[in-house]
Amino acid sequence: MEVASSHTIAVLVDNEPGILARVVGLFSGRGYNIESLTVAQTNAKQNLSRITIVTAGTPMVVEQIKAQLDRLVPVHKVHDLTLEGPHIERELALVKVKGVGEKRAEALRLADIFRAKVIDTKTDSFVFEVTGASDKVQTFVELMGSLGLVDVGRTGIVAMTRGGEAF
C-alpha cells in the first residue's frame, strides 16, 4: 500500500477570470483534497498569478494531480516543492484577543516570544499579526485560546524553494 503524504504545489497561471474555478473544480471534480490554497497576482506585467496548494495523497495521486493541473490551458508551470528539494513555507495569521489584566499581559508576552506584531489595540483587545511556518502559527493560536481568543484569519501557505532558482 502506498501511503498518503502532504505536498506543497506551486502553480503559475494566467491571471484571468475563472482560473481559480478551473483549479478548484479540478480538485473537487476528481476527489482530491485541498488542505491550503493561496492565490494572488505575482507578475503584473505578464499578468501571472501564483497559486500555492497544499494537498495530500499517495505518490500516484499526487502525480496525477500535477499532471491534471499541467494540462489546464492557462497553466504555465507546476512545481511540486515537496519533491523538488528544500523549500520554505510561510503563513500569516491575524489573531484577535480580548482580555484585561494578567491575561492581556500574558498575551502580549507570548506575542513577543512568537515575534507577533500588534497591529491594532484597544484597552481590552489586540489584533496580532503572526507569520511563520504553519505549526508555529497554529501553536500561537492555540496559546491564545485560553487568553481571550476572539477570532483568527489565516492566509494559507505560500512557499518557495531555497537557493537561487526560480520557484
Added chain:
Amino acid sequence: MKKPEETATTGADLLVKALIDEEVEVVFGYPGGAVLPIYDSLFKQNKLRHILVRHEQAAVHAAEGYARSTGKVGVVLVTSGPGATNAVTGLTDALMDSIPLVCLTGQVPTHLIGNDAFQEADTTGITRPCTKHNYLVKSVDALSRTVHEAFYVARSGRPGPVVIDLPKDVLMNKHDYTAPDMPVQHKSYRPVTKPDAKKIEQALELIANAKKPMFYTGGGVINSGARASKLLTQFVHMTGYPITNTLMGLGSFPASDKQFVGMLGMHGTYEANLAMYHCDVLINIGARFDDRITGKLAEFSPHSKKIHIDIDGSSINKNVRVDLPIVGDAGQALEDLIKLWKARQPKVDQKALKAWWAEIDKWRGRDCLAYKQGKDVIKPQFALERLYHHIKDRDHYITTEVGQHQMWAAQFLKFEQPNRWMTSGGLGTMGYGFPAALGVQIAHPEALVIDVAGEASIMMNIQELSTAAQYRLPVKIFILNNQYMGMVRQWQELLHGGRYSESYSEALPDFVKLADAFGAKGLRCHEPSKLDDTIKEMIAIKGPVIVDVAVDKAENCFPMIPSGAAHYDMLLGPEDRAARPVSEEGMVLV
C-alpha cells in the same frame, strides 16, 4: 490610409471570417435570440454551410461525427441558455473521446450577465468541467484572437471540445479583424508531441526482447492522423507481434490482418483478453487503461512490463502504474520506433514468439464470438455479419448508439481503416449514433453511412430524421430491435435476478410509419431468410432509411468480463453465467 471605422466589422462578421480562415466548411447549429447576429452574418455569405439540426445535443454529435470521420475540427453554433445546456451532453461526450470541437454559444449582452436575464445560463461555469477549455469573450477586440486560439487548443495535444461564449453585444460591436498566427505560439499551452529519444530507445529494447509481447492501441493513434495508423500497421508487421485495439482504436490496424486478435475489454475477445493477462511486455499506444479495458485492476496484466505512449501526461499512471511512460504523439513515437528498429535490426526471439502465437491461436480456437443462428429468429450477431457482408466492398462509415448493439457492431463489423468507426466510447451516450451519422454523411456525401442502433437508443435523437430529410442525407439506420434496453436487460439478468425493471421498450413506434412520416423509407425484417434482401434494398435506396430488424430478445452480448472480474474470468456464453455469480465489489461498479 483607411480610417478604423471603415475596416471595422461587427463581431458576428469577424467570427464568420475567423471560422473561414480556420478552414471551417460546415457549422452544425440551431438559432436563437442571442446568436441572431451570427445567423445574420451566415445569411450574407456562402462559404460556410450551416446545417440546421433539431436539438442542440444532436448538433454536437453531428459535429463529432464530422470531426472523427475527417480529422478536422467540428464546429457547433447554439444559442444562450437552453441552447448551451442542451449541448452539454455532446460536449462531455467529445471530451471523453478526445474529439476536436469548437462550440460557439450565444450569451446575453455583457451588461446583463449575472442578472438572471432571459435565456441566461452560466455557460462557462457549466461547461468548465466538460470542455478542454472555454472562453467568455467580453469585448469584441478579443474575438478573432480567441477564435483562433480555440481552434488551436481544440486540435492540438489531446484533442477536445472548446466553448466560446459570445455575449450578444460583443457580436454587434465593431472591430478590426486579426488573422491567425502561423505557427501558433500559445503562451502557456504547448503540448509535448516529440517523445524523449532515450525513452524510445528503452522502449525498443523492451519490445525487442519480449517473449510474449502485446500491442494494445487506442483512439490516440486515430487522433494522431491517418499516417499514424499506417505507421502502426507497419511497425506491428515489422515485429510480428499480436495487437488488440480498444473500442476507440478500431480501424487503426486492419481487422482482417492475422496479427489482429480483436477488441479487448469487457466485451472483447477471449484471445485478446487472455493475451493481455499473459503477456510479458505490453505496448500501449494512445489508450488510457479505461476501466472497461482493465477489469479488476489488481489482476490486470500482472506479468508484463508496461510501456505507455500518450500525448496526455495525465493519462499515464492514472489507473495502471507503468514501467516506461512516454509522453508524445502516437504517430511521432511510431515513426521514431520504426526508424530505430530499422537502424538496430534487433533479433526477436522467434522461438518464443512462435510459442506465444501458438498459445494465442489455442485461445482463438475457442471461437468466442460463436452464436447459433436458427431458422426462425434473427440473431443480432447474424444481422451484423450479413450487414458487413454487403457493405465491405463499398466505401462505408459506421456509427452506433450505445448498448448491446454497439458491442456487437464492434465485434462483428471489421474495420480496415481509421476514421470509419464513430461510437460513443467514454461517455456511452445513447442517441449519439444517428446525429453523428448525419455529420459523417455531410463530410462524405457519396459514402454509405450506417447508424447501427437499438430501438431504445434511436428514440433519444429521433427528431433528427427531420434534419436528414431536409438535407436529403441518405443515412441508413439499422435497428437491432429486441424490444429491450438490451444492455440494461443483460445486467439485470446477470446481476439483479432477472428483475427487468423498466428496461422493456414499451409503446414503441411503428418505425416504418415513422420513417414515412419524416419522408424517409422504412423497412422491416423478421425472418433470417429475408435479411439479405432487406439489407440489399436498404443499400439500394438513395435517401434515408430506417431498417427495423426484429432480433432475438433474449440474446446477450458475450464474451463478457463481469464488472470487478479479471481478464481470465470471462463469461463466454449463457452456460457460463450461472456458475460464476458477480462479486459484491463487482456489483457496485458500473
